[in-house]
Amino acid sequence: xxxxxxxxxxxxxxxxxxGVAATVAMLTAVALNWLVAVPVGTGVxxxxxxxxxxxxxxxxxxxxxxxxxxxxxxxxxxxxCALATRAVFRPLAIGGLILxxxxxxxxxxxxxxxxxxxxxxSSPYAPTEDPVAHWGEIADRSPYVKAPLRPEPRGALLSV
Numbered sequence: 242x243x244x245x246x247x248x249x250x251x252x253x254x255x256x257x258x259x260g261v262a263a264t265v266a267m268l269t270a271v272a273l274n275w276l277v278a279v280p281v282g283t284g285v286x287x288x289x290x291x292x293x294x295x296x297x298x299x300x301x302x303x304x305x306x307x308x309x310x311x312x313x314x315x316x317x318x319x320x321x322c323a324l325a326t327r328a329v330f331r332p333l334a335i336g337g338l339i340l341x342x343x344x345x346x347x348x349x350x351x352x353x354x355x356x357x358x359x360x361x362x363s364s365p366y367a368p369t370e371d372p373v374a375h376w377g378e379i380a381d382r383s384p385y386v387k388a389p390l391r392p393e394p395r396g397a398l399l400s401v
Contacts (some may be wrong), residue, residue, distance in 0.1 A: 251331050257386050259323035259334045266341035267316035271309055278352035279305040294356040294380050304357035308348040 253371045286296035294300040319337025322330040 250326055250328055256324050256330075259338060260320050261333075262343055263316055263319040263334075263338050266338065266345060267312055270341065270345045273345060273349050274305045274308055274352050274375060278349050283351045283393050289322075295354055300356070300357040301352055301355070304355045305352045308344075308352050312341070312344050312348060315344065 280298055282295060282301055284296070286292055298389055315337055319341060321391060322334035325334075
């Protein structure tokens with residue numbers, strides 16, 4: 242056996258097929274995250290005030306964004322390896338495809354059940370100095386909280 246017969250180049254059809262499969266897996270994971278996991282979540286939230294952060298879509302959006310960026314990075318690397326003409330990249334493309342297929346259920350469960358973090362651009366609340374933006378508004382209306390959670394605005398004590 243010569244070196245040229247042990248590492249045959251993958252056919253164009255095999256390379257394109259791996260790329261298409263990776264693209265379908267990536268689109269499935271991203272669509273499941275943004276069409277189901279972020280807006281709906283687990284669907285089970287306790288009736289308490291304030292609600293846990295995994296019950297708020299604005300907090301799941303941060304986790305969804307991170308999951309989407311990771312999925313896109315794995316997809317781009319898989320696509321580059323799949324479309325490469327050298328046979329050395331074929332196992333990497335297959336491994337990337339397996340990662341993308343596993344990422345579909347894993348990213349959905351992670352995004353829908355994670356407490357996450359708030360992305361300011363997706364939040365319906367104005368930026369404040371309060372680290373958990375909306376909890377201040379909820380606490381202001383709550384009969385159980387006696388003292389306001391928000392600090393007084395600067396200069397409020399000096400105005401008459």
